[in-house]
Amino acid sequence: MDLFIDPTQPRAITRSLYDQIRAAIASGRISAGEQMPPSRQLAQELGVARQTIATVYGRLTAEGHVIGRGAAGTFVAPTADAHRPARADRTRSSALAPRPGLPETADPEFQPTGLDLRSGTPDLALFPHVAWRRAVLAAAHQPPSGYGAYAGLPELRRTLARLASRTRGVVADPDQIVVTAGAQSAIDLTIRLLTVPGDTVAVEEPGYLPVRRLIESLDRRVALVPVDADGMQPEHVPARARLIYTTPSHQSPTGATLTIARRRALLSYADRHHQAIIEDDYDSEYRHTDRPLEPLHLLDTTGRAVYVATFSKTLAPSLRLGYAVFPVELARHAAALRAASDVQPPELLQRAIHHLITTGDLDRHLRRSRKIYAKRHELVADWVARMSTAGHLTPCATDHAGLHLTVRLHNITEEELAARLEPHGIRLGSYRDTWAKTPDHDGAVIGFGNADSSDLEAALSRVEHALASPPPRPRVRP
């Protein structure tokens, strides 16, 4: 407990100390039953006469806030909590309002059951606990550093350059790597690095909602570029855009793969209009039935593409680890901006992921989890094919990758489907939320990252039942 004495009002010390201790008890800062500091000690600490403290304690005792127990000391009365005001009184209401244009995002609720088919989260039951603990322990054995290494630890940047090259076909020098807190913070950094307020950033429609929110919160304008079964349509990127955000490996949410022809078209369009590109390769570790195409980063000959990767899908979102590969001259500026915004990535996490990669544990985990997700992907893809034949839905794209599949619904709205599934504790991902404008059709995102095969089968059979049920009778208003 800190107590304060106002040096400008020396005569009010007794009253002030009494008020502060009473407030501390009332607010719960000192709990019922807790011992008060001995009066001699407190007097010494505060540089006041012991009699002053004795007077304060005496008054608090008389009023029942504290209890004297002789030589044992003075204790907060057990009933003191009863004086504690309701929460609303303890916190102040604020005259401040947030700036306009900020997102309204509440913490997501999690399903207690295994039937949460929203997309985004991998199967946390597959998390390589033993290897991760080993990596963390190894990391914690190294002493911490001061300020510096804004782009990340040099040894981790070397390891990530090699990883990106080995697993994703991205040829990069360690100097080009900036370690980030997942993909989202890499995108935040890139937008702040390459654009100013009022600039236009082109995004996919439908697309990844958190990036639209981020762009708007940074006072940049969002331009929507339509997506079809072959991914983003480069011919619809507005010339005024300074930056293009795209998910070429696995369009979020439709699952489309940007074709080679469109990749080349997008790069040459960007070149013509002096635009930069963010290539968000958020889940390309999971390719189930097809070969990958060259990343934009590899096709790019003029250094326009910033490649973004994350460990949120391969390990866990709550790790907050990812990286960006910048054109080499930009990486230095990105590191300087990073120093100004949040200084440097946490060292412990950097060392742990470095250990996990160099020991081969990450590869082993990926080989194992790839097989499991491939099976789930097949299960959902087969189901989607059957539902499509039955006329209930159409897949948005031929989707060979990742942890979700997205479909258009034919005879039911997103809301009605959700309402039918709700009693069974099943939630699908929202298709509507991936659109900035209102779409002219309904859809659903089926995430299979966080549900095992038997849960998936059970859930899909429920969804099938919901799709096949007759339409609800229109409600008659009384």
Next chain:
Amino acid sequence: MDLFIDPTQPRAITRSLYDQIRAAIASGRISAGEQMPPSRQLAQELGVARQTIATVYGRLTAEGHVIGRGAAGTFVAPTADAHRPARADRTRSSALAPRPGLPETADPEFQPTGLDLRSGTPDLALFPHVAWRRAVLAAAHQPPSGYGAYAGLPELRRTLARLASRTRGVVADPDQIVVTAGAQSAIDLTIRLLTVPGDTVAVEEPGYLPVRRLIESLDRRVALVPVDADGMQPEHVPARARLIYTTPSHQSPTGATLTIARRRALLSYADRHHQAIIEDDYDSEYRHTDRPLEPLHLLDTTGRAVYVATFSKTLAPSLRLGYAVFPVELARHAAALRAASDVQPPELLQRAIHHLITTGDLDRHLRRSRKIYAKRHELVADWVARMSTAGHLTPCATDHAGLHLTVRLHNITEEELAARLEPHGIRLGSYRDTWAKTPDHDGAVIGFGNADSSDLEAALSRVEHALASPPPRPRVRP
């Protein structure tokens, strides 16, 4: 190694695979001596005839890029690295430029000796390794989560609310706490939450350079408020400022304590002009010879003050842990903005710091390190008093706290002092860099966080010698 096949050019497969493998060897993506995938396996993976792979391998062998070792397989030739082009050829130069107005910050160089008296970094030799490893290990035993808890884990927010109240006199509900990556990211979040581009943020002059850089990188305007021995002068805060950044407990860099009268004046000024305040309490754990004054947060009756704290000074900067205390209605918006910018704080670090606090290990560490820093503070303060009597310098303020002392120099410039100390491997903190404008006097920041008492004594005696030496002879130009 990822290999790509262009589906639009099926007849060029052999050539394309040959080129890609050669490029992978040339760029070092496959190292000398590494085994190539068996041709049968590669053919299967790529869905091409085995003869195609045999042709490619044959050509690579003939040219000496790889070596066939019969049944053992095909290996990258040991001389392959010789073909590797110089680094400049492997990375592309970029057509992109960073946006204007970004800081130029390079990683700091660290002194190999113990005579680095720049400020900011605590003594990493005092870091509680054993307790921290215990905390990290306990944290790593808990399974990771998905997305969510944007403001931080509920149990950590409860613990931090209690810690802030117990040690800093900040009365806060857990709902008001947002866990951040140190003070800098808390300030980044607050600026983005409460202001828009073009808004003015008032800062102290001299003041903390990284915050000025941050404000400018966010396209807000910086207004400079002069500081004297009693801290920031509230009457010089411009009415147009939307946000005021201040370090009342221990002004950075002068060490002044903002007086109670000025705290009240600042709050009432802010109230009159609808301004918000960031109270950066970066090192108030270390008060050496005086009692603390009430934080602005406690005096604030209208919910204008955002209180910012960090573990960078009490533990280590490379942990990247801190927190902000927002007025309660704002905390929800801060969490939503955080979700858009970097989603959530890393769970492992949150659990580790939670463990370190609840076990009492942080308190034990603080009690121990406070004593050590108090001795160093006394040593430097005594030296400053002697130097002041000798007429070499004047302390900027009566400084009772923290890990540095700041002085005005009388008979020597900052550059000349640095030049005299350089041969001895001694570096002081730059006073000039804490000013946005050019100051009319020279100064020096003496950081004693990261140097033990004997190093400190040795270094200060060198500084004394440098101060007392006759002025350099003016150079005669030839």
